[in-house]
Amino acid sequence: MDTPIQFVDLKKQYAPLKEEILTGISEVLDGMHLFLGDNVQAFEKEFAAFCGVKHGIGISDGTSALHVILRAMEIGPGDEVITVPNTFIATAEAITMAGASMVLVDIDPATYLMDLDRVEEKITPKTKAIMPVHLYGQMVNMDRLREIADRHGLRIIEDTCQAHGAEFNGKQAAGLGDAAAYSFYFSKNLGGYGEGGFVTTNDDELARKMRMIRDHGSERRYCHDLLGMNARLDEIQAVVLRVKLKHLAEWNIARRQHAELYRKLLADLPVTAPLEAESARHVYHLFVVRAPERDALQAYLKDHGIFTGIHYPIPIHLQTAFGFMGHKAGDFPVTERAVGEILSLPMFAELTDAEIVRIADTIREFYLTKGGIQQAPETMAKISN
Ligand SMILES: *Cc1c(COP(=O)(O)O)cnc(C)c1O
Numbered sequence: 001m002d003t004p005i006q007f008v009d010l011k012k013q014y015a016p017l018k019e020e021i022l023t024g025i026s027e028v029l030d031g032m033h034l035f036l037g038d039n040v041q042a043f044e045k046e047f048a049a050f051c052g053v054k055h056g057i058g059i060s061d062g063t064s065a066l067h068v069i070l071r072a073m074e075i076g077p078g079d080e081v082i083t084v085p086n087t088f089i090a091t092a093e094a095i096t097m098a099g100a101s102m103v104l105v106d107i108d109p110a111t112y113l114m115d116l117d118r119v120e121e122k123i124t125p126k127t128k129a130i131m132p133v134h135l136y137g138q139m140v141n142m143d144r145l146r147e148i149a150d151r152h153g154l155r156i157i158e159d160t161c162q163a164h165g166a167e168f169n170g171k172q173a174a175g176l177g178d179a180a181a182y183s184f185y186f187s188k189n190l191g192g193y194g195e196g197g198f199v200t201t202n203d204d205e206l207a208r209k210m211r212m213i214r215d216h217g218s219e220r221r222y223c224h225d226l227l228g229m230n231a232r233l234d235e236i237q238a239v240v241l242r243v244k245l246k247h248l249a250e251w252n253i254a255r256r257q258h259a260e261l262y263r264k265l266l267a268d269l270p271v272t273a274p275l276e277a278e279s280a281r282h283v284y285h286l287f288v289v290r291a292p293e294r295d296a297l298q299a300y301l302k303d304h305g306i307f308t309g310i311h312y313p314i315p316i317h318l319q320t321a322f323g324f325m326g327h328k329a330g331d332f333p334v335t336e337r338a339v340g341e342i343l344s345l346p347m348f349a350e351l352t353d354a355e356i357v358r359i360a361d362t363i364r365e366f367y368l369t370k371g372g373i374q375q376a377p378e379t380m381a382k383i384s385n
Contacts, residue, residue: 002358004307005305005355005358007344007346012348013244013350017244021240025239034235036058036215036232036233039238039239040058040232043233043238043241043242043245044056046245047182047198047241048200050165051175053172053202054201054204054207055201055203055204056198057200057210058232058233059198059199059232059233060197060214061184061196062090062161062185063197065181065199066094066159067097067231068210068214070129071229072179072206072213073128073155075128075129075155076098078126079101079127080100080124080126081095081100081103082122082123083114084104084105084114084132084133085316085317085332086316086339089312092319096322100128102322102325103127104331104332105118105122106334106335107335107338109337112274113133116140116144116148119145120148120152123154128155129157129178130149130154130157131156131159132159133159134173135162135163136282136287137163137189137283137284137285138163138166139167141168142168142171142173142177143176145176146177156178157180157181158176159180160174161182161185161197162183163189164248165190165249166280166281167280168279169279173200174201179200179201179206180200180201182197182199182200189255189285190241190244190245193236193237194234194237213226213228213229214228214231255284255285255347255348256282256283258284258351258356261353261357265360269363270291270292271289274288287347289342290338290341291342291343291363292341294310294340294343296366297343297367300370301359301366306358307346308345309344310342315332315335315336315339317332345359
């Protein structure tokens with residue numbers, strides 16, 4: 001069998017950066033300044049500049065980043081926050097652990113993002129914020145969302161954990177919402193070698209509160225003015241992130257090129273490539289296709305050494321942990337249909353064109369042989385060319 005193609009191959013990214021990262025980590029350990037030191041402070045400035053926002057604050061992980069924003073906005077018991085059922089569980093956990101009630105709105109079938117036509121019907125007098133998830137690397141239409149939020153006096157908290165560097169109308173997250181949360185989980189477009197997260201905002205007072213909350217509500221040692229938590233980014237992760245940040249823009253360009261090639265090669269097959277919405281610059285954290293006979297295709301690819309993922313197989317409202325919300329199958333039909341059909345193909349900057357060709361060829365082979373799908377004659381002609 002050919003060499004396996006991993007879903008994400010982090011070793012390929014590490015090799016050329018190894019020396020610089022190890023030198024930086026070694027300096028941190030020699031200095032034994034492990035938290036909120038020079039590297040975290042420098043990274044906060046560098047990543048905020050990359051995002052084009054005024055304030056950036058290093059956080060321990062993405063889930064806590066969302067939580068810190070909610071706490072700083074004083075959103076909790078008795079308040080409602082609107083988000084989507086098609087997301088990683090962390091979005092829902094942050095809202096629920098803050099004590100607020102999560103209200104779900106179904107997704108758009110083409111982008112898999114929050115269906116903005118359905119947001120307003122979910123707004124009640126208790127609604128305090130809308131939490132769009134810029135899933136798979138593509139931003140929600142923030143112009144439209146801003147209009148809706150302003151009309152009802154609501155805050156926008158962006159879950160940008162999958163969309164580092166993504167843009168809407170030439171602008172990144174947090175410039176358009178009130179605050180945005182990032183994750184540096186190892187497989188994200190920008191990832192550390194442990195846990196890491198970040199919050200951004202243009203609001204000075206909100207930034208001050210978030211900075212305090214991430215470090216036990218304190219600005220001066222052992223004086224705790226706000227009820228905070230331990231959500232600090234550590235110096236070793238900041239070293240790794242500073243080295244990698246210098247490459248993020250070029251890695252995102254590579255991801256977009258891979259997406260273009262995939263799109264070309266898959267064009268005549270029964271899978272549906274992801275839609276790039278108007279005004280949105282997708283950074284392809286994940287390359288998610290809709291595939292007939294998804295499970296059989298996934299197994300076939302695996303048998304041929306190609307590893308894929310499903311993001312995510314069970315929507316939030318059908319997760320056992322959220323059973324208390326009282327939802328049932330059928331409540332969010334667009335999401336439920338999508339989760340049975342979506343498949344995330346290998347996607348990372350170091351992926352090669354030859355690998356993408358092999359993946360597309362294997363998908364073609366599946367539909368011609370195992371898939372049992374009758375090809376239209378003109379498609380067959382194209383394939384045999
Ligand atoms: C990764 C992720 C998170 C949480 O980030 P962690 O750093 O793993 O806590 C939140 N939301 C989404 C959509 C994510 O993909």
